[in-house]
Amino acid sequence: MIIYYKGAGVLANVALIFHILFLLAILAAFKAVLTLPGIAGIVLIAGMAVDANVLINERIREELRAGRALVQLWKLATSTRCQPLSIRTLPLFFPD
Numbered sequence: 001m002i003i004y005y006k007g008a009g010v011l012a013n014v015a016l017i018f019h020i021l022f023l024l025a026i027l028a029a030f031k032a033v034l035t036l037p038g039i040a041g042i043v044l045i046a047g048m049a050v051d052a053n054v055l056i057n058e059r060i061r062e063e064l065r066a067g068r069a070l071v072q073l074w075k076l077a078t079s080t081r082c083q084p085l086s087i088r089t090l091p092l093f094f095p096d
Helices: 006-030 035-066 070-093
Strands: none
Touching: 006 035, 035 070
């Protein structure tokens, strides 16, 4: 991502590293045992974060090519891509 997205890729990778370190710190604080399914979950979370970053960065590039103002870019990129994901995950936390 660093090569393709330049500055945004650097920020995305730094955020991903901090996310994984924060997750491992929480696991260490609770003295949780890291099993193979736990490692697979961490890899899945990292993959989902990279996918979300790619979608947002591509949307920003599309809007830049269309001539939109820089102020509107972040709102457009995150509102249309992240909202359906949050709506789909809410039933997982609030079952019937």
